[in-house]
Amino acid sequence: MTSTVEKKELVDNHRDGTKKELVRKQTAVYVYEAPLRLWHWVTVLSVLTLCVTGYFIGVPLPTQPGEASENFLMGYIRFAHFTAGYVVTIAFIGRIYWAIVGNSHARELFYPKVFRKAWWKEVWHEIRWYSFIEKTPKKYVGHNPLAQLGMFVLFVLGIIFMIVTGFALYSEGLGQGSWADVMFGWVIPLFGQSQDVHTWHRVGMWWIITFIMIHVYVAIREDIMSRQSLISTMISGWRMFKDDKPD
Amino acid sequence: MSQLETFYNVMRRQGITRRSFLKYCSLTAAALGLGPAFAPRIAHAMETKERTPVLWLHGLECTCCSESFIRSAHPLVKDVVLSMISLDYDDTLMASAGHQAEAILEETIQKYKGKYILAVEGNPPLNEDGMFCIVGGKPFLDQLKHAAKDAAAIIAWGSCASWGCVQAAKPNPTQAVPIHKVIKDKPIIKVPGCPPIAEVMTGVITYMLTFGRVPELDRQGRPKMFYSQRIHDKCYRRPHFDAGQFVEQWDDEGARKGYCLYKVGCKGPTTYNACSTVRWNEGTSFPIQAGHGCIGCSEDGFWDKGSFYDRLTDIKQFGIEKNADEIGMTVAGGVGAAIAAHAAASAVKRAQHKGEQE
Numbered sequence: 252m253t254s255t256v257e258k259k260e261l262v263d264n265h266r267d268g269t270k271k272e273l274v275r276k277q278t279a280v281y282v283y284e285a286p287l288r289l290w291h292w293v294t295v296l297s298v299l300t301l302c303v304t305g306y307f308i309g310v311p312l313p314t315q316p317g318e319a320s321e322n323f324l325m326g327y328i329r330f331a332h333f334t335a336g337y338v339v340t341i342a343f344i345g346r347i348y349w350a351i352v353g354n355s356h357a358r359e360l361f362y363p364k365v366f367r368k369a370w371w372k373e374v375w376h377e378i379r380w381y382s383f384i385e386k387t388p389k390k391y392v393g394h395n396p397l398a399q400l401g402m403f404v405l406f407v408l409g410i411i412f413m414i415v416t417g418f419a420l421y422s423e424g425l426g427q428g429s430w431a432d433v434m435f436g437w438v439i440p441l442f443g444q445s446q447d448v449h450t451w452h453r454v455g456m457w458w459i460i461t462f463i464m465i466h467v468y469v470a471i472r473e474d475i476m477s478r479q480s481l482i483s484t485m486i487s488g489w490r491m492f493k494d495d496k497p498d
Numbered sequence: 499m500s501q502l503e504t505f506y507n508v509m510r511r512q513g514i515t516r517r518s519f520l521k522y523c524s525l526t527a528a529a530l531g532l533g534p535a536f537a538p539r540i541a542h543a544m545e546t547k548e549r550t551p552v553l554w555l556h557g558l559e560c561t562c563c564s565e566s567f568i569r570s571a572h573p574l575v576k577d578v579v580l581s582m583i584s585l586d587y588d589d590t591l592m593a594s595a596g597h598q599a600e601a602i603l604e605e606t607i608q609k610y611k612g613k614y615i616l617a618v619e620g621n622p623p624l625n626e627d628g629m630f631c632i633v634g635g636k637p638f639l640d641q642l643k644h645a646a647k648d649a650a651a652i653i654a655w656g657s658c659a660s661w662g663c664v665q666a667a668k669p670n671p672t673q674a675v676p677i678h679k680v681i682k683d684k685p686i687i688k689v690p691g692c693p694p695i696a697e698v699m700t701g702v703i704t705y706m707l708t709f710g711r712v713p714e715l716d717r718q719g720r721p722k723m724f725y726s727q728r729i730h731d732k733c734y735r736r737p738h739f740d741a742g743q744f745v746e747q748w749d750d751e752g753a754r755k756g757y758c759l760y761k762v763g764c765k766g767p768t769t770y771n772a773c774s775t776v777r778w779n780e781g782t783s784f785p786i787q788a789g790h791g792c793i794g795c796s797e798d799g800f801w802d803k804g805s806f807y808d809r810l811t812d813i814k815q816f817g818i819e820k821n822a823d824e825i826g827m828t829v830a831g832g833v834g835a836a837i838a839a840h841a842a843a844s845a846v847k848r849a850q851h852k853g854e855q856e
Contacts (some may be wrong), residue, residue, distance in 0.1 A: 309810055309822075311742060311744060311761060314742065314744050314746060314752055319741040319743055320741075322743065323740055323741060325739055381840075386851075424731075426726070427716060427726045436717060440717055440718050443798050443799055444794075444797040444798045445728070445797070446797065446800075446811055449768060450810070450811055450821070451813075454825060457822065457826025457827070458826075461829055461833050464830065464833055464834060468837045472844055
C-alpha cells in the first residue's frame, strides 16, 4: 500500500521577509502490519519485565521482615519472570509465523542478505552515514541493511539464546521428563552445568539490554535525521518519507 | 579366594543352619505370594548365585569417597562388603598388599570376564604418559584400561571419576580427566560428590545387585533416583527463599533464624544431589542445615566457578575472570557513553547543516 499526502509548510522567504506556502509531497508506505506491531509492543513489555525480574532473581532484594508464611516476594518475582518468558516465546513463535504469511517486510528481520555484494555496499554506506562521512542517508521502506544486521545479530540471535537457555533453566524446576526438559534439558550439559547456564543467561540479559539501548537511540536519531519516519511507523504501520527525491 | 562364595555360603558362614536357610526360603516364597514349589527354586538360586565380584581402583584421589562409603548406615557397609558383594580388590581396604594384591586383581579379571563390576575412585592423569599416578609400578591409566576392558559395568565414584574435580581444576597440570574420557565402550554410572553420600554409594550397589542391572541414568549418566533433583528443590530452607528472606551476611539476624543462604553463595539451586533428603551421617545433617551454603561439590567443574560465597559466579572464558554483571555493566556503560557521544556529534552536525538544507 502506498499513498501520497500533501503536506503544506510555511517557509520564510529570505528576500522580502514574507512567508511563502510550500507544498511538499510526502509518500507513505504501509510497512508494518497490525500483528507485527502488536508483537513488537508485547515483546517490549515482556522483555522489560524479564530484565527487571531477572536482575532481582540473580541479585535479590533486601530481606523481607516477618514470617516466611507472610511473604512470597521471590515467588512473585519468579512467577512474573516465567510468565513473561512464556509470553515473549509465544509472541516470537507468532512472529516467525508472521514472517511466513505476512508482507515482505515481515521477513527482513530473519534474513539479512549477507550473500549479496550490493547489500554489503549499503551496509558500508550506512556505516559511513553513522560516522558522519556521508552527507545524506539513503531511503528505505523497511530496515536499512546495517539495521537488519544489527537486528539479526543483537536481537534475533539474542532472543533465541535467551529462550533456549531460559527454558533449559525452567526445566530444572519442572523436573526430569517434563516437556521443557525433553526439549531444552540437553542445553545444561552443553554448557557444563546448571551454574554455567545461569551465568550465560545473565550475560544474555546484558546483551539484550545493550541491544535495547542501541535500538532506542538509533530509532530516535533516525526519526530525526533520516529521510523517513521511524517511531510513528511502529505505532501506525505507515512509513512516511520526508522528501520525494529519488533514493 | 579360589571360588566365589554364593549367598548360601555367606549365610552358612555367618552361622545359619541349613534347616534355617530352607525355612527362610519357604517363608520368602510365602511372603512373596508364590506357591510352595518356589521354595526350592529360591534355595537353588541362593545356592548358585555367586556374589558379584567388585574391583575398586584408586587413581588420583583423596580417599574421601572410601571414607564416606565406610560410614554407610543403611545398609551397613559391613553387610555390603562382607555379604552382598565380593570386594576382591581395594588397595585401601584389603589386607594383602604389593604383588599379592596385584595378583588378585589379575585373577579376578581373568576368572570373571564380563561379570565383575569395576568401581573407580579418582581419575587418571594423561600428562607425561600418565606418570603422575603410578600403581604397582605402572601408570594408573594402564591399570584402569586393563580392568575396564572386561568389566560388566563401571561405577565412577565421586566427582574425580565423574567430572575431574580438584586435580582437573584449572590449570590442571597433570591433565587429569574423568574416566569417561578414557573408557568409551562401557556403561559408566556416575556417582558424583566430593565425597558422594554414603547411602547413595551403597544404594547404587544394592540396586545393581538386587536387580542385576544398571539403575536408570539421566543425560549425564547419574542415577536418577539420587540425582534427579537439585538440593534447592527439597531444601528445608526453601520457604525462606520463596519469601525473599536471606542471610545477608554471616552472623546476622537472618543467619540465626535459619534464612535462605542464596545471597551468601549457596549452590543448592544448581546442584543435583540427594543431600537435602538423604542427608549425611545417618541423616543427621547436611551443609545447609549446619548454616553454610552448598558449594556444589557434585557438579562438573565446581572448583572453577569463582568464590563459593558468590551467587553470580565467574566466567573464565576468553581470559576474563569476572561475573556476568561486571561484564554486562561494563559493556552497557561503554555503549551508553558511545551513544551519548554519538548523539552529541549528531546534534552538532545537524546544527551545522541546518542552513544548507533549505
